[in-house]
Amino acid sequence: MLVLAACGSSSAAGPSVERSLILATTTSTQDSGLLDELLPAFTEATGWTVKPVAVGSGQAIEMGRRGEADVLLVHSPAAEEEYVAEGTAGRRLLVMHNDFVLLGPADDPAGIRGASAADAMQRIAAAGALFVSRGDDSGTHARERSLWEKAGVAPGAPWYQETGQGMGATLRVAAEKAGYTLSDRATYLSQSGGLALLVEGDPGLLNVYHVIEVTQRAGERVQPEAAAAFADWITGPDAQQRIGEFGIAEYGQPLFVPDAGKPDPTAT
Template sequence: MRLFVGILFVFLMFILVACGGEQTTSEQPTTLRLATTTSTQDSGLLDYLLPVFEEKYHVKVDVLAQGTGQAIETASRGDADVILVHARKAEEKFVADGHGSKRYDVMYNDFVIVGPKNDPDGIKGKSLDEAFTLFTNGQAPFLSRGDDSGTNKKELEIWQKLGIKPKGDWYLSVGKGMGDTLIMANEQQGYTLTDRATYSFMKDKLSNLDILVEGDKGLLNPYGIIAVNPEKHQGINHEDAQKLIDFILSDEGQQLIKDYKVNGQQLFFTYEK
């Protein structure tokens, strides 16, 4: 009899453990794949913003930080559920081609030109177009990201508008993200175009660089968020993608973006509703 009771007890414990295991599995968070520009990662914004969303909605966000062009290409293959990027023309084409459901304005910051403190090309205080023209003097290297990012697209757009084909020893296409490009510019005493947020976040590591050109209307840098179209690609977690969009556009999400500061400086700005 005791043997039977012992066997029954072990059996019941096995059932309880099994049921408990199933319950734990069912409570695991869902996974959302976010393809985004390196600036949202390198600036520290995502580390500030996403944990609030993850806890609130029980969703684990897997972040793939790339240049904007690469992020859009990743989503175009169905390898991301949602994108947060900054190249409006490319974003609108992504939607027009059927890969994205709808584009939403999220926030904006601006680009700035940083360079050596002694400013050998003499660009400080110049307009955007004047600064780019002066780079061709080649007194110091200009480091281009060269990675099809939103920043790289903006740079190439400026050269094209000016009718300049950048080439020569002074022009270095490095194929790196914004953080790595800034570090290289700091080491080589060169110039580069950067979003203000990443530069501000990394400023303590960039002792050789200063902001030399800012405030030009051509330097505005808007960000958009787009859910990948589940009718175009299979396996898309559209439900959680829309939850992230709704959260970021909500009063709570927009306030978090406005509240994010580094050394007391606001890095991203939201649109008035």
């Protein structure tokens, strides 16, 4: 587990006391490199060091339920809303968005290039073309399941395979096997593995991230002060600027769009 050490933060935390928080977040924030950009800046600004645990959004939310994390950064809106409604979470704040994209081999045997998301899923199933799923209860996996449902398709063997792994690993498997997969754009841009971008821009592919504070109602080990510090910082001007600029130099476009303070497109 990566622990990012404080940079000049001893005066804020005291000479012999380490203030350390646990952040449960998604593999997309780690695989894209965003955590490497944000967490050292957060430590320098606040004195809190961060122990990030990168798992699927479903697993991150379960960590929150059990009081095993102080704060969450996730992208599975329906699961988030259910979790907040249970009463053990604090604030849930909009942070940023990007989008999901459907990827596959450049020769596109199922003919999905330029189709709508639902039509693309139907074509993959009809062709029996290999689809590689994360299968890990992540936000990406949840969105994939909803796309199959909207397409009226129940995916299954032999053409449907689950990796049970994060986005970067799943991209590698899909590329090795010349299969289709669903990815967040940030991880695709940073770890494409040679897959072609075939479907994008569908409204159903919007990918929204929220920060959620865990409270001591979930467990006595939770640090509400740490949760509030992270939530305030990541929705503040410094972090939002960093998010908006991340990826431009390397990819010619931002990997995420900062959204703090804007209307929440997932609000129900």
